[in-house]
Amino acid sequence: xxxxVFLLIRLVPGDVVTQLIGLEGQISPRRxxxxxxxxxxxxxxxxxxxxxxTGLARGNLGRSLRTGQPVGRxxxxxxPVTIQLAFMGLLVALAxxxxxxxxxxxxxxxxxxxxxxxxVLLGLSVPSFWLAILLILLFAxxxxxxPPTGYVSxxxxxxxxxxxxxxxxxxxxxxxxxxxxxIVRSSLLEVFGRHYIRTARAKGVAERGxxxxxxxxxALIPVVTVIGLQFGTLLGGTVIIEQxxxxxxxxxxxxxxxxxRDYPVVQxxxxxxxxxxxxxxLAVDLCYGVxxxxxxxx
Amino acid sequence: xxxxxxxxxxxxxxxxxxxAGVAPLGPAAAQAPGPRYGxxxxxxxxxxxxxxxxxxxxxxxxxxxxxHIYDTLVFVSPEGRFIPGLAESxxxxxxxxxxxxxxxxxxxxxxxxxxxxxxxxxSINRIRNPATRSPWAGNYAEVDTLTAPDPYTVVFRLKKPxxxxxxxxxxSVLQGAIVAREVAERDEMQSSPVGTGPFRFVGYTPQQRMTxxxxxxxxxxxxxxxxxxxxxxxxxxxxxxxxxxxxAIRTGTVDFIEYVPSSEVRxxxxxxxxxxxxxxxxxxxxxxxxxxxxxxxxxxxxxAMAWAVNRKEIVDTALFGVxxxxxxxxxxxxxxxxxxxxxxxxxxxxxxxKRLLSEAxxxxxxxxxLYVTSTYDFLRTPAELLQAQLARAxxxxxxxxxxxxxxxxxxxxxxxxxxxxxxxGQVDPxxxxxxxxxxxxxxxxxxxxxxxxxxxxxxxxVITNEAQRRRIYDQAQLRALELVPMVLLFHSTTFEAVRRNxxxxxxxxxxxxxxxxxxxxxxx
Numbered sequence: 131x132x133x134x135v136f137l138l139i140r141l142v143p144g145d146v147v148t149q150l151i152g153l154e155g156q157i158s159p160r161r162x163x164x165x166x167x168x169x170x171x172x173x174x175x176x177x178x179x180x181x182x183x184t185g186l187a188r189g190n191l192g193r194s195l196r197t198g199q200p201v202g203r204x205x206x207x208x209x210p211v212t213i214q215l216a217f218m219g220l221l222v223a224l225a226x227x228x229x230x231x232x233x234x235x236x237x238x239x240x241x242x243x244x245x246x247x248x249x250v251l252l253g254l255s256v257p258s259f260w261l262a263i264l265l266i267l268l269f270a271x272x273x274x275x276x277p278p279t280g281y282v283s284x285x286x287x288x289x290x291x292x293x294x295x296x297x298x299x300x301x302x303x304x305x306x307x308x309x310x311x312x313i314v315r316s317s318l319l320e321v322f323g324r325h326y327i328r329t330a331r332a333k334g335v336a337e338r339g340x341x342x343x344x345x346x347x348x349a350l351i352p353v354v355t356v357i358g359l360q361f362g363t364l365l366g367g368t369v370i371i372e373q374x375x376x377x378x379x380x381x382x383x384x385x386x387x388x389x390x391r392d393y394p395v396v397q398x399x400x401x402x403x404x405x406x407x408x409x410x411x412l413a414v415d416l417c418y419g420v421x422x423x424x425x426x427x428x
Numbered sequence: 429x430x431x432x433x434x435x436x437x438x439x440x441x442x443x444x445x446x447x448a449g450v451a452p453l454g455p456a457a458a459q460a461p462g463p464r465y466g467x468x469x470x471x472x473x474x475x476x477x478x479x480x481x482x483x484x485x486x487x488x489x490x491x492x493x494x495x496h497i498y499d500t501l502v503f504v505s506p507e508g509r510f511i512p513g514l515a516e517s518x519x520x521x522x523x524x525x526x527x528x529x530x531x532x533x534x535x536x537x538x539x540x541x542x543x544x545x546x547x548x549x550x551s552i553n554r555i556r557n558p559a560t561r562s563p564w565a566g567n568y569a570e571v572d573t574l575t576a577p578d579p580y581t582v583v584f585r586l587k588k589p590x591x592x593x594x595x596x597x598x599x600s601v602l603q604g605a606i607v608a609r610e611v612a613e614r615d616e617m618q619s620s621p622v623g624t625g626p627f628r629f630v631g632y633t634p635q636q637r638m639t640x641x642x643x644x645x646x647x648x649x650x651x652x653x654x655x656x657x658x659x660x661x662x663x664x665x666x667x668x669x670x671x672x673x674x675x676a677i678r679t680g681t682v683d684f685i686e687y688v689p690s691s692e693v694r695x696x697x698x699x700x701x702x703x704x705x706x707x708x709x710x711x712x713x714x715x716x717x718x719x720x721x722x723x724x725x726x727x728x729x730x731x732a733m734a735w736a737v738n739r740k741e742i743v744d745t746a747l748f749g750v751x752x753x754x755x756x757x758x759x760x761x762x763x764x765x766x767x768x769x770x771x772x773x774x775x776x777x778x779x780x781x782k783r784l785l786s787e788a789x790x791x792x793x794x795x796x797x798l799y800v801t802s803t804y805d806f807l808r809t810p811a812e813l814l815q816a817q818l819a820r821a822x823x824x825x826x827x828x829x830x831x832x833x834x835x836x837x838x839x840x841x842x843x844x845x846x847x848x849x850x851x852x853g854q855v856d857p858x859x860x861x862x863x864x865x866x867x868x869x870x871x872x873x874x875x876x877x878x879x880x881x882x883x884x885x886x887x888x889x890v891i892t893n894e895a896q897r898r899r900i901y902d903q904a905q906l907r908a909l910e911l912v913p914m915v916l917l918f919h920s921t922t923f924e925a926v927r928r929n930x931x932x933x934x935x936x937x938x939x940x941x942x943x944x945x946x947x948x949x950x951x952x
Contacts, residue, residue, distance in 0.1 A: 143831055144833025148833055148836070196478060197634075263671050266672055277679070278676045280676070372671050375672065376669070377636070382635060386476075
């Protein structure tokens, strides 16, 4: 993975020096070569890769070519922002997706189901950046309830932090909410057809108990799996959302790194995102055990 | 049923979007009695600075923040003339080789130390010193020695007369910031910049904000003798998304935004709480013609193109009517002191273009490739219009687009026939007219070569008298308009927006926010 990212970012035309010179190009070719040497990007790729891997093995992610700041320190500063955004997005997705999915499954084929299906269709087809702009126009400009963009750290003011995170989390979460609505609905419908549900109903368990304890719990296993996989999409989405809402997270850091061809920054950011994705899917695997006591890890 | 719901939902979303475009009613802008002190101006910036050491950065974003912390020896007026800055006055010897600058006596750095001539010598030498790795070192290639005969006098000895020296010293804080020697020597330029400017650096959190506060010691005063600046504090907040930035000023989350996108200008103008300032910037956008490649080595072909294009259509269609103004002269935009005195290509004249092409031996026109970059919209969107416009005269264009990082080296290597390009950020007429057109220069992407033109722009570098320089550069531009090394299309505009309780800010052509030192606010 590290090698793939290392090579891919170098395949992109241009390098940190061409980006530094920019539109004006007022710098002589000799100076360009000097700068390439200074940035160490004139050396053979295997030398650069070897050096990077040696650093990585020692937990050193290198320094940004453009600002000279250590990438590791910048990432640890930004990681909480992205994780907060991703988890709030996930919360939105579950808070909407599960109840709507349950209602749709219970009222299969009726108006509520059609509405829910409409929501799914709309949610899956709306691009998050467009949704983000609409949410800004509605909640910040029209209603004036929430700040349109910007970031306040929770240490500074928790309420201001949450106010700034609501719209980004909504933009990110609504799309995932649509996806989870669909999976909750179809998985519940499948479970409703099982014998143990008929048995539960036959022995007189209240419908509420049937749905919540017997059906939903069993239906949640595929939901959790899909959400684990969707978390990757969520992390990918943070790149755009952080840019629109000016959140100082890893996604924006990566994007800036890509624009400036700041190789260590891009490599570090992708590594951090991959790590988060792996951890979440580990958590998903552990969740199976909680949801289904038959699943045990030894 | 599903279809109806979908249509309803889309309709709702659309109504929401359109409804949001209608400006809320607000109080009419209060008439401010006059400048008042105090207030925090929150500025929505497009990007972070790229480093805080002015001598090491080429980024406009760095300039726009650092120019409030640092001063330069000379300043540039809105119409592009040089006015006193840290230097109260200056003289040039008769041979043009010795420039003597007299410094102000009441200037202090933010650390409390008084500015002396030695700081000026140190700063300029810091840029010149190869060990500093400043991209601006070449600006001072003509400087032989720099000395400080007394604490308030700086003498530049040049290797040859070089009139653009003032432009190099004053056009931006990146190229000529006077820094405090002890700070640079402690290697603190990137972490805690110390200058003599109107605002003092307080702190910077990347991708969030940079804070500056009023320096109580600043030397400049307003017309009534009151000390500048008026504002207590400036907060630069980094909001990369253009629509979010425009919304932030409409909701009052910030008081000022830069780079209002063309598509948002109308909505902001309609908002009673916001005023949009802006207009042409120091730049030009043209069809670059490779003058060395047939059939473009024939001047008549180039003239035909200049008559065939419809600049108004390009501005109105490709730039939403607000993204640029038609180029009526040569590369120096209108409003600049050195703008050319005559309009040559005053209308679109397809018949004349056809006639010129016939005379050039192409009665049936010809085919050519227009190479463009897909990276910058304003350089890409005119392509199809030009294709249609030139087709009317018989020049059939094929369009080929490439990413900037592939495109620019290709054009710089002059491996193209036609392209849409331009440069920006110029201050001195020399910046516009020398390297871009003088015979054999590396930056002469159009391969233009004309002995008469070369002589004029070389004279312009030597002559320091402003009126004489203006005459020479006028002749040079008229000569270029006749020979058409490139077909001028438009000058890009930039817009800033301010809340109506903010006064005194003026848009400057060189994309500088220097007038923030004269900006004041009334409480809302």
